[in-house]
Amino acid sequence: MRRPLLRLACSLAALATLALGACGPSASGDDDDDGDGGPTPIDADPTRPDAPPTPIDATPVDAVTAYPDAEPFADGGACTDWQCENPLPTNCDIGGEDICDNGADDDCDGDVDEGCGCQAGAVQSCFRGPPGSRGVGACQDGQQTCQGSGEFTFWGPCTGGIAPNEESCDTLDNDCDGCVDDNPECCVVELACPSSMPDGQPFQPYVIDGTMFYSGATTSWSWTVVGGPCDVLLAPSTSYTLAGQNTSQLTFTPTLSGDYTITVTIVTADGQTLTCTFIVHIGGPGLRVELCWDRTGATDIDLHVHRPGTTTPWFTTQLNNSTVNPDDCYYRNCKAGSTSQLPNWGYANSPLAQCSGGPEGAQWTLLGYCRNPRLDLDNIITVGKPENINIDVPANNATYRTMVHYYSGTGAVHPLVNIYCNGTLLGTYGQAPDTLTNFTTSGSFGGGNMWRVVDVTTQVGTTDGDGDGFVDTTGCTLTPLHPPGMTSGYWVTNNDRSY
Ligand SMILES: [Ca+2]
Ligand SMILES: [Ca+2]
Ligand SMILES: [Ca+2]
Ligand SMILES: [Ca+2]
Known part of the structure; x- marks a missing residue:
């Protein structure tokens, strides 16, 4: 995680440090500390040594192996300025077509996967830089969300991640050209930023x-x-x-x-x-469904997740009674402090550490475990708080339906639902500009607006490959839900508790 702090001085030892591959000569000025106001006489052109310095005995830069079509350094050694005169190729296909669904800006026009269709709400990794810099040095992927609906979908802007930046003296390859601190001014490195x-x-x-x-x-x-x-x-x-x-x-x-x-x-x-x-x-491990909404303080919106393999009504066991349906995980039965019995969908409990740090932590601690499924954040008209439901190890090849209910309050609300699968955001629904516009009517206990958001089918392995203590959820298939008979649009009903 943390890189050792480097303190490298050039100046007097300019030639010696250059020979060690630590840092290059500065571009101009009196860099040899001899007080004569000029560069070292032995090096007529300090930006271009006459011959490669030897010996070079430093760790090869990762990018050389991570990027196989890069020009290999002449001696396979470390980066110094003269080597970085041949930076990694950008792999830009200027004027070409962007290749779809690779999250790369293949034509280097600043847009990633433009002109490509996608499934509305899906989230993919993407990189805000030339493809040749992707995964090199400090550069990291961000994410983009599929916008639009029906047949008119497109990838939204790539946000987050780390794009190539101006090189700075911090032990990282900020401009992602394969060379660390390849900046003529980099003589003293005092800052060691973490690369991961x-x-x-x-x-x-x-x-x-x-x-x-x-x-x-x-x-x-x-x-x-x-x-x-x-x-x-x-x-x-x-x-x-x-x-x-x-x-x-x-x-x-x-x-x-x-x-x-x-x-x-x-x-x-x-x-x-x-x-x-x-x-x-x-x-977090497994399946994690998160809800937030823009109006708080006067509106209460609730998240529900339905047990796989049944299509029983939301809220209650029958459409017209008041007995809480254990197939529906929501605030009435799925919190540690719920008055109704916690649902039993046949999943093992999780160690207390999975939920004890949350707002319901004290009550989970009384129980001695974290339930699956569980609701560990319940937002009841609290400003600026989300709500979520977790299943740390879901069933293999099982489909979980997610639903959002407008419980109390008045006026239009714009909820947003995020689906995480083994810690990776795979879908986000209701995000601007594709906000939900017809969520306006509240009603307690199953009245009012319900938004059936997405069916999530989980693939679960048999091993704990990532070492987090839980069998890995290896993938999720997301099927966004639309009004019956339609292939686009958000499915919102009023006063309808059916599955
Ligand atoms: Ca592009
Ligand atoms: Ca592309
Ligand atoms: Ca660099
Ligand atoms: Ca740097």
Whole structure:
């Protein structure tokens, strides 16, 4: 996770460090500390040494192996400036057609997979840079959502991730050309930004110690976090909490899965401003359904997940009675503190750590386990909070229907549903610009508007390959639901509790 802090000095030892491949000569000025106001006489053109320096004995840059059609370095050694005069090819097909469904901007026009159809609401990984830089150095994929409906669908903008940036002195390959800190000004490296971070889990505090990146004297620290679709919708509220934003140590406690872009800005004692930006992935196991909505404080919207293999009515065992249906997981039966019995769909309980950090944690602790399915965030007209339902190890090849109900309040509400499968966002429904526009009428206990969102079919393996303590959910097939007989549009009914 964390890279060792490097402190490399050029100046007097310019030739020696160049020979070690640590950093190149500066482009101009008196870089040899001999006080004569000029470059070292032995090196007439400091940007282009006459001959490759030897010996080079440093770790080869990952990109050389990760990107097989790159020009191999002459000696297979480390990057220095002279080697980076042959950067990795961009692989741009300028003026060509973008190749569909690869999440790459093949024609390098700034749009990813433009002109390609997709399934409305689906989410895919994408990269905001030339294809040749994808996965190289500090570059990381973001995500894009399929917008539109019916036959008129297209991939929306690619957001998040890390695109190529100006090279800075931080031990990372910021411009993703395959060379670390290949900047003529990079003589002193004091900042060691992380190239990757370990994954976290919802409700578990994630502590980041900034002194692992910068250990010198500072005058200030500042941390910012950018979250996923619900955080965009809930802004300025956030689904996560932060502590220590103005100290060297950030404690970030998420409630939702997703990719969070974290930036730390450090002002050093000598007035330099240094920054690191990186991504922390928060992912719970199994199937995770998340709901948020834009109007809070006066509206209560509820999330429901239906047991596979049955088509019993939502809410109650029959359309016209009041007995809670154990096939429907929702606030009345699926919270630790619910008055109705927790549903038993035949799944093992999860260790308490999976849910004890949430708002229902104390009550789950009394029970001694986390139930599956369970609702561990219940938003009852709380401003800026989401709601979710989890099944840590769902059944193999089983189909779970998700539904959103407008319980109380008045006026149009725009709910958003995210589907995570083994920690990866695979679908988001109701996100702008494809918001749900006809969700206007509330009604307790099964009256009012119901939005049947998506059927999720889970594929579950037999092993715990990712080591999170749960058998892996290896994939999910998402089938967005449309009004009967239609191939597009959101399916919203009024006063209809049927499956
Ligand atoms: Ca393109
Ligand atoms: Ca493409
Ligand atoms: Ca670079
Ligand atoms: Ca760098």
